[in-house]
Amino acid sequence: MKSLKIILNGLIKENPTFVLLLGMCPTLGTTSSAINGMSMGLATTFVLICSNIVISLIKNLVPDKVRIPCYVVVIAAFVSVLQMCMEAYVPAIYETLGLFIPLIVVNCIVLGRAEAFAAKNNAWYSALDGIGIGLGFTFALTLLGAMRELLGTGKVFSLTLFPENYGALVFVLAPGAFIALGYLIAIVNKMRKA
Amino acid sequence: MVVVLTLISLIAAGILGAVYTVTAEPIQQAKTAKQQAAIQQVLTTFNRLETDTVNNLPVHRAYQDDNFAGAAVEASSNGFGGEIKIMVGFDPQGNIIDYAVLQQAETPGLGTKIVDWFKTDKNNQSIKGKNPGKNNLTVSKDGGEVDAITAATISSRAFLEALQSAYQAYAGNDEATNATTGATSLQPDTTAVDSLNIQLTDSINAIIE
Amino acid sequence: MNNLIVSPAPHAHSGDTVRRNMLNVIIALVPAYLVSLFYFGLGAFIVSATAIVACVVFEFLIQRFLLKQNNSIGDFSAILTGLLLGFNLPSNLPIWIVVIGALVAIGVGKMSFGGLGNNLFNPALVGRVFLLISFPAPMTTWPRPIAWNSSYLDAETAATPLSLIKENGAEALPAMWEMFIGNMGGSLGEVSAIALLIGGIFLICTRTITWHIPVSILTTVAAFTGILYACDVINVTPLFHLCAGGMMLGAIFMATDYVTSPMSASGQIIYGIGIGIITVVIRVFGAYPEGMSFAILIMNAVTPLLNTYLRPKRFGENKK
DSSP: OHHHHHHHIIIIITOTTTTSOOOHHHHHHHTTSHHHHHHHHHHHHHHHHHHHHHHHHHTTTSOGGGHHHHHHHHHHHHHHHHHHHHHHHOHHHHHHHGGGTGGGGGOHHHHHHIIIIITTSOHHHHHHHHHHHHHHHHHHHHHHHHHHHHHHHSEETTEESSOGGGSOGGGTSHHHHHHHHHHHHHHHHHHHHO | OHHHHHHHHHHHHHHHHHHHHHHHHHHHHHHHHHHHHHHHHHSOSOSEEEEEEETTEEEEEEEETTEEEEEEEEEEEEOSSSEEEEEEEEOTTSOEEEEEEEEOOOOTTTGGGHHHHTTSOSTTOOOTTOOTTTSOOSBGGGTOSBOOOTTOHHHHHHHHHHHHHHHHHHHHHOTTSOOOSOOOOOOTTSOHHHHHHHHHHHHHHHHHO | OTTOOOOOSOOOOOOOOHHHHHHHHHHHHHHHHHHHHHHHHHHHHHHHHHHHHHHHHHHHHIIIIIIOOOOOGGGSHHHHHHHHHHHTSOTTOOHHHHHHHHHIIIIIIIGGGTSTTTOSSOHHHHHHHHHHHHSHHHHTOEEOOOTTOOOSTTOOEEOOHHHHHHHTOSSOOOOHHHHHHTOSSSOTTTSOHHHHHHHHHHHHHTTSSOSHHHHHHHHHHHHHHHHHHHTTSOSSOHHHHHHSTTHHHIIIIITTOTTTSOSSHHHHHHHHHHHHHHHHHHHHHSSSSOOHHHHHHHHHHHHHHHHHHSOOOOTTOOOO
């Protein structure tokens, strides 16, 4: 019962993008299309789950004073592993996400969950928290990416819904990311209150 | 305290080293595959490649058995949003077979159209089959015979500039074409060689300016 | 009891209303609109009429169904936003793009912030810049000015003087006099410097706006381009920059919007200088040929700061 609650907590109640407003840099930077948003979300989810498990396992070994450096080393290691694997096996996605993969290291969601959750709970719950928060992040990024891709180019997941000439390009570019995110948060908050 | 941090770092380093050894090979393969795919796209049939460097540009010369079948040249120039890197395929006569854009950061919806604008057979857009040594491949605003991308003249110019430097590298290495050097005449449109030299001078001037 | 109004002295009312001021601005835009109808004809009419109607309709719909406020169409601000948006668009723009521009101007630029008086940015410019970034090709294809024009979508195209100097094209620049009266490519309302100046003088005479913002913008641009001209950085005169593009329209009508410009005179002058400098920097060194609308939006964002630090002095307040 508690397991389910932890997952739902990350997905809805403490959704990192819509509620906690964490990790805005990759949220705005990588969501130019639905597939990019989803890939970024899944990449972050992978790092989140792995680092949460490892940190909750080593939490009793690590002295309090050096816990942040230790967490960062663990996170950075997983990010580098992920980066090399992506470059080797999915080079196309690696190229589009580019700089944002190494930047997962400094994504405050990952370190935030390590501090706030993994350092206080056992490995099983930490893994579930990683899954919940990660999927919440993935969901938000995919939604934002799909919205921007649709408004900008008339496609969702490269599936054409209306001709590209009618798309408002600004949504694919940086200013459109801010506008779309703003309205998305407004809509989600309205729905949460209703 | 120090021991724990060192230990964690060491373990992390060990894992990274292991993953690196496993993935180094596929990463290299992916890169080569991308380049090979681009060469395949811009050249017609060939079964042997020789790569050398002319004017600091990689020139992949293709042979069908022992006959020269053309060359794919990588070149770059500065576009509107950063470096534009292209690969152009020339047949043995110096005519353009096809091109591929390897890297670009132009404005989406405008400059990004370079990816297929110059292959589309519409008005005077296409550069396929044209010869930079004989045709004046600059945008029509500059007196050339290629239609620039609507509202993206700067990207179009940058693309054609890269194309010119690719041709220079190709011609400089291939005696079959008549790209003689030394002529400095500035009379426009007299011969193919002259128009080539004008463009050369122009691009040199552009660099100096 | 609701009819009782509590307010400090003096209790005189000048008769000044939002509606009165908006109407003055609309009257001041008439000369420029006539010039535009002369050069761009049918297209100018279709685009501006679409923009006005769409802005009013969107304002009504959003207030009625989303915000559930009383409608404020009667204050003419939506009509003015529509007119100014139309003035900032090329006259051969397809209707559906104009409608999207109106939706963004009213929906994103004005109503998202809470309606007239709360908006941070000039709504018409929000609409224009949104369209410029979203549909760059149609937004930068300008019709050629032809007297008594009756073409719309099929209009013959021409480059604006600013894009000509940006792209170093072979086409000749229009003569200074032609640019002054408005015989050049450009947005439908921005071409005629003389007609816009007449409107500006009307606004200053009726005290709808003060001189501070337009004069400080134009002086800054003249001085800055003068220095660049003297140093051989640019080869067009300051007069060219004053007449080209949206300079006059922006300085007189867009930057002086009450809601989005500073309140005090000193704030207005700093605001104007900022717009002038940013515009010239974008025009001369930037990627876009024209920077007026970006400059105004950027300085709109600075306005709250200027209002905080440069408050108008209260009557009777002692100097420190």
